[in-house]
């Protein structure tokens with residue numbers, strides 16, 4: 001049974017938010033997660049029901065429909081989402097990245113048409129950056145956009161896109177020809193509305209985050225209205241980076257939540273499972289794993305909160321977010337691995353959450369910048385020397 005204790009890092013309001021959200025997740029969401037996971041489906045009633053807590057765009061100012069929450073508030077929310085269901089955390093992350101981009105870059109018409117329903121939980125969205133040939137090297141993306149008459153004609157494909165095949169709207173990163181480009185790489189963000197643009201959507205099944213619809217999207221002379229550029233031609237790379245720092249905080253906080261869930265389940269199990277006439281938790285080797293799990297979870301939480309505080313002070317937080325992502329994503333999977341060991345064969349069972357937590361914590365290590373990419377970012381910040389290969393941004 002989960003024990004929510006006083007947390008001196010949090011303000012009274014943040015503690016209240018954590019406790020209220022934790023209760024909602026435990027009562028309203030957790031009981032249904034197993035069924036949705038078995039069907040590889042997401043509960044699309046959740047975004048609208050979670051909106052009042054600030055889960056979608058709560059960090060935006062009230063003038064944009066948000067609650068003016070800070071990064072620490074957001075980290076609290078995402079930790080609780082990750083505690084409950086990592087697919088939920090991932091889908092909220094995509095929705096929030098889209099909300100952030102629309103709020104910062106959108107025209108009043110674009111905000112009215114897309115940001116408002118998105119924040120009400122009534123619009124499903126994707127953010128498409130990765131391609132079959134370009135993952136970590138974002139600046140190398142090859143999807144092309146050319147202005148023909150009153151439309152942009154898009155050619156190329158996107159891979160591993162969360163929500164891609166099922167969403168009403170997406171934000172696509174594509175390159176415009178050098179003559180049309182306003183920035184160094186020509187990368188431009190486009191709003192792709194499924195009611196306006198024809199393209200091929202295919203679900204791709206993966207080991208991780210199975211309730212999300214990971215997808216491949218193919219654009220073959222697909223037409224996007226000229227007015228659907230988001231944030232200026234050639235300004236896309238800068239805008240991706242803006243959303244990525246935010247995404248890194250989100251995935252790190254979610255990883256802390258998943259680690260905490262694995263730890264709590266393991267403590268309960270170790271106290272009740274009997275072998276050789278005693279609870280397995282009374283054996284030192286099991287206690288060692290439980291203690292290691294706790295240390296990694298606590299350390300991750302502190303790194304995430306430092307990153308949130310750094311962002312709240314108005315700093316870029318580039319290094320702090322990368323350190324938090326690097327450590328917490330790896331630590332959460334190590335914690336889940338130990339949790340699986342504590343549970344014995346029960347840990348592998350599809351009827352028990354550890355199996356899902358084990359897979360989904362592995363799923364936090366690659367997206368939002370892999371371990372290696374975070375390491376290179378931190379190295380560049382520390383040394384002032386870039387170890388990225390040629391062509392990297």
Ligand SMILES: Cc1cc2nc3c(=O)[nH]c(=O)nc-3n(C[C@H](O)[C@H](O)[C@H](O)COP(=O)(O)OP(=O)(O)OC[C@H]3O[C@@H](n4cnc5c(N)ncnc54)[C@H](O)[C@@H]3O)c2cc1C
Pocket residue numbers: 094126127128129130134135136137159160161162163206208209214363366367368369370371372373376387388389
């Ligand atoms: C579940 C899931 C959901 C996702 N959702 C989205 C989404 O919604 N939108 C989206 O755009 N993308 C999404 N992605 C894609 C994700 O962002 C990419 O997988 C990630 O950026 C890594 O790219 P890649 O998989 O092509 O690996 P690659 O970039 O090909 O890397 C392969 C390996 O090489 C390493 N590597 C690469 N470059 C270097 C280097 N310079 N030095 C050392 N090592 C290096 C990497 O760390 C990795 O270990 C998602 C991925 C997953 C798994």
